[in-house]
Amino acid sequence: MTSTRVDNAALFAVLSSLADNKQAIGRRYAYWSNGAPALEAAVAAAAMTQDELGHARTLYPLLGDFTQAEQEPQQIEPMTRTLHYHLTFLDHDFQGWSDFVATNFLVDNALTTFFEAAQDSSYEPLRLRSRKIVQEERVHAIHGEGWVRRLAKVGGAVRAVLVSSLNRLWDETLCWFGPDDDPAMQQLYQDGVIAATPAELRSRYLDKIMPTLNSLEIPVPVAFDAATKRWQPTEPLPWSRWDVVGKRLRAEAS
Amino acid sequence: MSNTATSSPPTPQRCEALNESTVWLVYARKTYDEPLYEVGNVMADDVELAKVYARSIFDEFNWIEMVIVPRETIVTVIAS
Numbered sequence: 001m002t003s004t005r006v007d008n009a010a011l012f013a014v015l016s017s018l019a020d021n022k023q024a025i026g027r028r029y030a031y032w033s034n035g036a037p038a039l040e041a042a043v044a045a046a047a048m049t050q051d052e053l054g055h056a057r058t059l060y061p062l063l064g065d066f067t068q069a070e071q072e073p074q075q076i077e078p079m080t081r082t083l084h085y086h087l088t089f090l091d092h093d094f095q096g097w098s099d100f101v102a103t104n105f106l107v108d109n110a111l112t113t114f115f116e117a118a119q120d121s122s123y124e125p126l127r128l129r130s131r132k133i134v135q136e137e138r139v140h141a142i143h144g145e146g147w148v149r150r151l152a153k154v155g156g157a158v159r160a161v162l163v164s165s166l167n168r169l170w171d172e173t174l175c176w177f178g179p180d181d182d183p184a185m186q187q188l189y190q191d192g193v194i195a196a197t198p199a200e201l202r203s204r205y206l207d208k209i210m211p212t213l214n215s216l217e218i219p220v221p222v223a224f225d226a227a228t229k230r231w232q233p234t235e236p237l238p239w240s241r242w243d244v245v246g247k248r249l250r251a252e253a254s
Numbered sequence: 255m256s257n258t259a260t261s262s263p264p265t266p267q268r269c270e271a272l273n274e275s276t277v278w279l280v281y282a283r284k285t286y287d288e289p290l291y292e293v294g295n296v297m298a299d300d301v302e303l304a305k306v307y308a309r310s311i312f313d314e315f316n317w318i319e320m321v322i323v324p325r326e327t328i329v330t331v332i333a334s
Contacts, residue, residue, distance in 0.1 A: 037272045040296050040307035047310035139306055146303035154272065 005067045010184035011123060011193055012068040014114075017085045017176075017247040019059035021111060023078055024086035025103060026052035031093060032100050044143055045100070051136050052108075058129050065125070085246045087172050095165075098158075101151060102165035105144035105209065106173045112137040113205040114177070114194065122192035145212050152216040163218055170220060172249045175237050177201040182244075206231035278304045279328070280312055282320040290319065 006012075026049050033046035056078065063069050063076040074080040084091075087107060094100050115134050121127040151162040178185040178198040185198045196204065206222060210231045213220055221235040241250045274297040281290040293312050298304035301322075308322050 038274055038297065040274070040298060040303075040311065044306050044310045047313065139309060142302045143306045146300045146306065150272070150300060150303070158272070 005070070006065050006123075007067040008191075009068055010187045011126075011191075012063065012066040013085075013184060013245070013247070014188065015059060015062055015126070016083070018111060018114070019056050019063070019078075020081075020084055020086040021090070021107065022052050022059060023056035024084070024090040025107060026050075026056060028090055028094055028103065029100065032097065035097075036100075037097055041147075048104070048140055048143065051140065055129075055133050055136075058132075062125050062129075083246075085248065087169075087176065088248045088251060089169050089172055096161060098151060098162045098165040101144065101147040101162065102169050104140060105148050105212075106166065106169045107176075108137065108140050108144060109208055110173050110176055110205055112141065113201055113208060117194045117196040117201060117204070120195060126193065148212055148218075149216060152218060166213075166218065166220070171238055174202060174205075174233065175239070175242055175249055176247060177205070178247070179239055179242070203230050203232075274298050276304070277325040278308065278322040279325050280308045280320065280322050282312060282315070282317040284315050284317060286318060290321065295325065296322070 029045055029049040029052060033042055033049055036042040036045050060076060060078050060081075064073070069076050075083055090103070090107075094103070112134060115130040115137070118126050118130040119134060121130065148162065148166075152159050180197070180199040182198050185194075188194050189197050194201075207230070210220075210222065210224075221233060222231045223234045224230075225232050238249060241252065243250055276299050277295050277297055279295050280293050282293050283290045296304055296307040296311060298307055304322055308320060312320070
């Protein structure tokens with residue numbers, strides 16, 4: 001019998017990462033649905049939790065369409081999946097509301113940058129889901145930016161804790177798009193699955209978040225290159241700790 | 255516990271600093287042939303956050319229109 005499944009390890013890997021990150025974000029958000037600083041923010045957290053878990057639920061079933069899932073069918077169900085290809089930062093509960101805000105602002109925007117580049121994907125299931133996700137994420141982005149502004153402008157310890165949360169997520173979020181020469185991501189670009197290379201995705205992402213961080217004078221290791229009119233990292237990313245399979249950073253040796 | 259004297263202004267406590275003070279009245283309507291009516295209010299000092307809060311709190315219907323108005327801009331014509 002001929003299998004009708006898709007044989008594409010690169011696409012399978014990135015879909016796994018997207019689904020796991022959405023699932024992990026949803027679970028972390030859920031905890032704050034009754035712990036946010038205000039009732040309004042708690043309700044917004046609950047709504048975003050539903051959205052994130054909903055996005056994960058639309059992505060996991062796609063994994064079953066791939067030959068890469070045949071050997072371990074339990075890995076395509078979130079309830080039986082034992083692989084966790086989400087960011088290491090999301091392994092643990094948020095330490096406070098500022099971790100929620102940093103995840104909302106940095107990680108959610110990074111994933112959305114990917115989905116924006118997949119709205120005309122040659123892989124139809126991803127194309128359709130991306131358009132819907134991008135639409136829903138607009139509200140999340142406003143929420144993240146609004147709270148970053150709010151916490152930063154309070155100043156003092158509140159601002160310091162926010163900056164700490166952003167710093168702890170910074171490297172891993174920028175790495176998530178993969179090294180510039182990542183063969184899997186380059187293959188997806190060549191196949192028309194996504195409309196941008198890792199370097200281009202990272203650049204689009206910085207274009208999205210830097211106006212806010214810059215206006216609030218929050219220090220991050222990037223600089224605006226006037227020649228290319230692009231934001232560029234000023235420090236090398238920690239690729240020595242990059243887990244290619246899990247698309248996450250290994251914990252630093254203590 | 256004694257406070258240490260300092261020349262810099264005191265940093266507000268976290269809870270106090272994050273208190274919202276602006277009340278926004280939320281108006282919405284479900285059909286084109288009905289007027290906007292008040293469905294409730296949200297508190298937020300940032301207009302963009304106020305819009306997010308209004309959307310997420312009053313999401314029980316598929317509204318065709320929703321607007322928010324800062325309560326402080328209301329002008330009373332006939333007082334109750």
